[in-house]
Amino acid sequence: MIEVVNVNKTFHSKQILFDISARFEAGQTNLIIGQSGHGKTVLLKSIVGLHTIDSGQIIYGNEVFSAMDFKEQRNIRKEIGMLFQGSALFDSLSVEENVRFPLDMFSDMCNEEKLDRVNFCLNRVNLENVNKLYPSEISGGMQKRVAIARAIALNPKYLFCDEPNSGLDPKTAIVIDNLIYEITKEYGITTIINTHDMNSVMAIGEKIIYIHQGKKLWEGDKEDIFTATEQSLNDFVFASELFKRIKQKS
Amino acid sequence: MGLLFHLGRYALFLKRVFARPEKCKILIKQIFREAEKLGTNSIGIVAIISVFMGAVITLQTAYNIEMPFIPKYTVGLAARDSILLEFSSTIVSLILAGKGGSNIASEIGSMRVTEQIDAIEIMGINSSGYLILPKVLGLVFMMPFLVILSMGIGITGGWLAGSLSGVVSSVDFIYGIRYAFQPFYITYSLVKASVFAFLIATISSYHGYYVEGGSLEVGIASTKAVVVSSIQILLFNLLLTQLLLA
Ligand SMILES: Nc1ncnc2c1ncn2[C@@H]1O[C@H](COP(=O)(O)OP(=O)(O)O)[C@@H](O)[C@H]1O
Ligand SMILES: [Mg+2]
Numbered sequence: 001m002i003e004v005v006n007v008n009k010t011f012h013s014k015q016i017l018f019d020i021s022a023r024f025e026a027g028q029t030n031l032i033i034g035q036s037g038h039g040k041t042v043l044l045k046s047i048v049g050l051h052t053i054d055s056g057q058i059i060y061g062n063e064v065f066s067a068m069d070f071k072e073q074r075n076i077r078k079e080i081g082m083l084f085q086g087s088a089l090f091d092s093l094s095v096e097e098n099v100r101f102p103l104d105m106f107s108d109m110c111n112e113e114k115l116d117r118v119n120f121c122l123n124r125v126n127l128e129n130v131n132k133l134y135p136s137e138i139s140g141g142m143q144k145r146v147a148i149a150r151a152i153a154l155n156p157k158y159l160f161c162d163e164p165n166s167g168l169d170p171k172t173a174i175v176i177d178n179l180i181y182e183i184t185k186e187y188g189i190t191t192i193i194n195t196h197d198m199n200s201v202m203a204i205g206e207k208i209i210y211i212h213q214g215k216k217l218w219e220g221d222k223e224d225i226f227t228a229t230e231q232s233l234n235d236f237v238f239a240s241e242l243f244k245r246i247k248q249k250s
Numbered sequence: 251m252g253l254l255f256h257l258g259r260y261a262l263f264l265k266r267v268f269a270r271p272e273k274c275k276i277l278i279k280q281i282f283r284e285a286e287k288l289g290t291n292s293i294g295i296v297a298i299i300s301v302f303m304g305a306v307i308t309l310q311t312a313y314n315i316e317m318p319f320i321p322k323y324t325v326g327l328a329a330r331d332s333i334l335l336e337f338s339s340t341i342v343s344l345i346l347a348g349k350g351g352s353n354i355a356s357e358i359g360s361m362r363v364t365e366q367i368d369a370i371e372i373m374g375i376n377s378s379g380y381l382i383l384p385k386v387l388g389l390v391f392m393m394p395f396l397v398i399l400s401m402g403i404g405i406t407g408g409w410l411a412g413s414l415s416g417v418v419s420s421v422d423f424i425y426g427i428r429y430a431f432q433p434f435y436i437t438y439s440l441v442k443a444s445v446f447a448f449l450i451a452t453i454s455s456y457h458g459y460y461v462e463g464g465s466l467e468v469g470i471a472s473t474k475a476v477v478v479s480s481i482q483i484l485l486f487n488l489l490l491t492q493l494l495l496a
Contacts, residue, residue: 045368048372050371074374075374077372077373078374080372080373082369082372084365084369085365086364086365088364088365088366090361090369091366102373104273104276105272105273105276105373105375106373106374
C-alpha cells in the first residue's frame with residue numbers, strides 16, 4: 001500500500017502539484033489519468049523519490065519514505081520496479097544484460113541462477129530468442145516488454161508505469177496493459193500507472209485518480225467515471241467520438 | 251546561471267562520484283572498458299599529431315638558432331625539452347578534451363534525457379558514482395601512457411624531420427636529446443596530464459549529467475564540455491607550471 005498525503009511540488013517557482021492526497025492499494029492496478037503536461041509524471045517521480053517534494057508525505061506500507069535520506073530509501077527502492085515512458089533500457093547493454101542488471105547489482109545469485117531468472121522474466125513477458133539483441137534492434141513494443149522484465153527481475157512489491165503504452169499501436173498497447181495487470185495480480189504488487197489512454201482505463205482501471213492542472217479533481221473506479229459530474233473529467237473522458245457515442249447510448 | 255552555482259553543484263557532484271562504489275568487481279570491469287574507449291581508441295590521433303608536432307618543433311628550433319657559435323645538438327636538446335615539458339601533456343590533453351570530452355558528455359547526456367539515469371537511480375544505485383567514477387579512473391589511468399607515447403613519437407618525428415631535411419644530423423640530434431637529461435621533466439608532465447585527465451572526465455560528465463531537455467540540449471552540453479574542459483586545462487597548466495617548476 002502506498003499513500004500520498006498533501007503533496008506539493010514546485011519547479012523553478014512554478015507550482016506543478018497542489019496538495020495531492022491519494023491511497024494506492026496492493027494487488028490492484030491504480031491509475032493516474034489526466035491530460036499531457038498536467039503533472040502525472042511529476043507525481044509518479046515524486047512518489048518514487050526521483051523528485052523531492054516541497055511538503056507532504058509519501059508513505060510505503062507504514063514507513064514515511066519522504067522523510068528518509070538516500071541510504072534509508074535504498075531498502076525501499078530495491079522493492080520498486082519502474083517502467084519509464086521511453087522504456088529507458090541501457091542502450092550499451094544487450095536485452096539479457098539489461099534484465100540482469102538489477103540482479104548483478106543487488107543479488108547474491110551465481111551466474112546460472114541469474115541467467116535462469118533473466119529467462120524466466122523474459123518468458124513472463126512472452127519474449128524469446130532476443131537475449132543477445134540490443135535495444136536499438138528490437139521494436140518499441142518489445143522494448144517495453146524488456147523494460148517490464150527488468151522491472152520485475154527482483155520481485156518488486158511496487159511497480160510504477162509511466163504511460164506504458166505510449167507510442168504503441170492499439171493491439172500492442174492492450175498486450176502491454178494486460179501484462180501489467182496479470183503481473184500485478186500474480187504477485188500482489190502495488191501498481192501505479194500513468195496514462196491518458198481511455199482504452200487502458202476501461203481495460204485495467206481498478207482505482208482511478210484524475211489529475212487536472214496539478215490538482216486531484218476526482219477519484220473512483222471505471223464504472224463511476226461515466227457518471228462523474230466533474231466537468232473537466234467529462235471533457236477528458238469524452239474527448240473521443242467513440243466514448244461520446246457510448247455515453248449517448250447508455 | 252552563475253559561476254558560483256556551477257562550482258557548488260560541481261563540488262557536490264564530485265562528492266557523489268567518489269562515494270563508496272556499489273560492487274568493486276563491477277567497477278573494475280567498467281574501468282577497463284572506459285580505459286579502452288577513452289584511451290586506447292585515441293592512440294591513432296595522438297600518434298599522428300605527435301609526429302607532426304615533433305617535426306615542426308625541430309625545424310622551427312633549427313631555423314631559429316642558425317648561428318655559428320651555437321652547437322647543432324642544441325636543436326635536439328630544445329626540441330626534447332619543449333616536447334617533454336609542455337607539448338605532449340598539453341596537446342594530448344586538448345585532443346582528449348575534444349574527443350573524450352564530447353564522447354563522455356553526449357553519452358551521459360543522452361542517458362539523462364532518455365531516463366536511463368533515472369532507471370539506475372530508482373534501483374537505489376548512486377548513478378553518478380556508477381556511471382562516472384569508471385570514466386574518471388579509466389581516463390586518469392590511460393593518460394600517462396598516452397603522454398609517454400606522445401613524447402616518444404614526438405621526439406622520433408623531430409629526429410626524422412631533422413635528418414631527412416638535413417637541417418640537423420642524426421648524430422647531433424641524438425647527442426642533443428641525451429644531453430643534460432632531467433627525468434623530473436617527465437614526472438612533471440605526467441602529474442600535469444593526470445590532473446588534466448581528471449578535469450576532462452569530471453567536467454564533461456558534469457555537463458552531461460545535468461542536461462535538461464532533449465537531443466538538442468545534449469549537443470549543446472557536449473560542445474560546452476569541450477570548451478570548458480579546454481579552458482580549464484589551459485588555466486591549470488599555468489597554475490601547475492608555476493607550482494611545480496618555480
Ligand atoms: N524537471 C522539471 N523541471 C521543470 N519543470 C518540469 C520538470 N518536469 C516537469 N516539469 C513541468 O511540469 C509540468 C507537468 O509535467 P508532466 O508531469 O511531465 O506532465 P504529464 O502529465 O504529461 O506527465 C509541465 O508543465 C512540465 O513542463
Ligand atoms: Mg508524462
